[in-house]
Amino acid sequence: MSNLGFHFLFGELSGSGGLRVERAFRDTAPVTLESGSPLSGFKVIFFSISYEEDYINLVRMLFESGIETSRERRGGSPLIVAGGAAVSGNPFPLLDIADLFCIGEGEAPIGAIKDALAEMGPGEVEGLGDRLVGSKGIFVPGHGASFAERASADNFSKSAILTPSTVFPETLLAESGRGCPGRCTFCLARSLYHPFRPLPVAEFDRYIGRCASQVGRVGLVSTSVAAHPEFERLVDSLLEREISVSFSSLRAEDIDESKAAAISRAGTRSVSLAPESGSERVRFAIGKRVPDDTYMLAGDLLAAAGVRNFTLYFLAGALAEEERMVEETKGFLKRFKAVVRGSRISVHLNPLVPKPWTPMQYYAMPRANDLELSIEKIAAVCRELGMRIRRKSTRSALRQALLSTGDSRVGDAIVRMVTDGTSWKKALEMEKVDIDFPHETKGRGTRFAWEAIEGPVSRDTLIDIYERMGESGVVS
Numbered sequence: 001m002s003n004l005g006f007h008f009l010f011g012e013l014s015g016s017g018g019l020r021v022e023r024a025f026r027d028t029a030p031v032t033l034e035s036g037s038p039l040s041g042f043k044v045i046f047f048s049i050s051y052e053e054d055y056i057n058l059v060r061m062l063f064e065s066g067i068e069t070s071r072e073r074r075g076g077s078p079l080i081v082a083g084g085a086a087v088s089g090n091p092f093p094l095l096d097i098a099d100l101f102c103i104g105e106g107e108a109p110i111g112a113i114k115d116a117l118a119e120m121g122p123g124e125v126e127g128l129g130d131r132l133v134g135s136k137g138i139f140v141p142g143h144g145a146s147f148a149e150r151a152s153a154d155n156f157s158k159s160a161i162l163t164p165s166t167v168f169p170e171t172l173l174a175e176s177g178r179g180c181p182g183r184c185t186f187c188l189a190r191s192l193y194h195p196f197r198p199l200p201v202a203e204f205d206r207y208i209g210r211c212a213s214q215v216g217r218v219g220l221v222s223t224s225v226a227a228h229p230e231f232e233r234l235v236d237s238l239l240e241r242e243i244s245v246s247f248s249s250l251r252a253e254d255i256d257e258s259k260a261a262a263i264s265r266a267g268t269r270s271v272s273l274a275p276e277s278g279s280e281r282v283r284f285a286i287g288k289r290v291p292d293d294t295y296m297l298a299g300d301l302l303a304a305a306g307v308r309n310f311t312l313y314f315l316a317g318a319l320a321e322e323e324r325m326v327e328e329t330k331g332f333l334k335r336f337k338a339v340v341r342g343s344r345i346s347v348h349l350n351p352l353v354p355k356p357w358t359p360m361q362y363y364a365m366p367r368a369n370d371l372e373l374s375i376e377k378i379a380a381v382c383r384e385l386g387m388r389i390r391r392k393s394t395r396s397a398l399r400q401a402l403l404s405t406g407d408s409r410v411g412d413a414i415v416r417m418v419t420d421g422t423s424w425k426k427a428l429e430m431e432k433v434d435i436d437f438p439h440e441t442k443g444r445g446t447r448f449a450w451e452a453i454e455g456p457v458s459r460d461t462l463i464d465i466y467e468r469m470g471e472s473g474v475v476s
């Protein structure tokens with residue numbers, strides 16, 4: 001319930017009339033939350049998947065509900081529709097499992113599905129996929145597909161339900177912008193949701209004015225909330241109505257005195273920033289063209305505005321001249337520690353995972369041992385400086401890389417693991433998954449599964465950017 005994509009889906013479908021729509025989660029399956037009905041009794045099941053590792057949960061939910069996981073054997077009963085960021089990047093691991101995929105922003109494909117269901121009449125879903133072949137943003141296995149049209153900023157998502165049972169309890173989530181002005185070469189969100197579109201403030205005011213009496217807290221959701229050109233007005237329009245406000249994600253380059261003051265008025269005490277690398281040289285090379293000084297200024301302004309906890313996100317991987325990078329990271333963290341004047345700093349270390357439709361799809365991910373060593377070098381610096389560390393396990397990062405760059409064989413391995421209890425390693429082996437693929441050197445001749453779909457950005461653009469990174473000597 002912290003995922004706005006899920007709220008959008010639930011709100012759109014249940015608001016369309018004539019459909020009985022209920023929610024189910026990994027921890028409520030095999031039944032729904034609302035009426036406790038078995039999932040297997042529904043005609044259509046929609047999955048909103050933001051993270052690749054939820055492909056495994058999708059298969060678990062089907063299996064535990066007694067629903068056939070193979071699309072072919074299931075025969076459309078029920079019909080499985082998958083969408084969300086991970087699926088938009090690469091739906092192919094689910095190729096033999098789902099019947100329909102929503103690719104790109106959800107507004108257009110969900111609209112097309114709703115219209116088709118309405119035309120087909122009550123209870124009818126047979127042939128839904130055939131009707132939708134060729135609709136933008138819909139991928140029916142065996143047919144071509146292209147990304148959905150970008151949605152208008154006037155219709156950005158808001159919570160469909162307020163609930164205490166979520167990471168943001170009783171908080172109305174509102175999408176304050178989509179896309180990001182940044183150009184980070186590893187970022188799937190940037191590729192999928194480009195260009196940056198801020199929510200019009202007048203539209204937001206109208207909406208909040210209508211529901212202010214029922215809302216005590218609003219969470220502004222965007223990849224870059226403070227990049228909104230009228231960020232301060234958004235914040236103040238809530239505070240003036242005595243609605244408290246929180247932010248999903250802030251970028252250092254958006255923080256100036258005025259925005260730090262608005263963050264202070266909102267009472268924010270914890271902020272996450274993502275320098276990705278403590279080395280300015282590496283950061284620029286991977287597309288995050290933000291100087292060290294910008295982080296120092298943001299840290300200074302935010303600490304002065306009352307922020308007491310900083311979380312810094314760093315990427316780890318085999319970047320060339322690693323020793324130099326580690327030294328530069330140490331210098332960066334020392335400076336940051338000084339400017340935030342005693343605030344607590346936690347560092348999250350995540351291996352860089354190649355994502356579809358990004359220049360980094362060509363990146364050869366290091367193998368587990370090298371990744372471990374790379375993470376450990378930065379972790380040692382953080383420990384020396386008294387900072388708390390959280391690190392993503394390399395095992396999980398490598399699984400994510402296989403899921404994000406794999407094809408239907410990866411999906412078959414998931415099915416085998418879930419239904420037979422086979423280990424992941426063994427299942428990959430039995431389904432002949434090319435486990436070396438994420439680690440291989442790639443180039444202009446490489447073909448990716450997802451290129452069967454007309455993507456949001458051309459492969460020439462992606463490879464040109466990647467090759468320029470190689471020339472900079474930063475990506476090995």
Ligand code: SF4
Nearest residue numbers: 180182184187190223
């Ligand atoms: S700043 Fe964040 S959201 Fe924007 S492109 Fe970079 S990683 Fe993606």
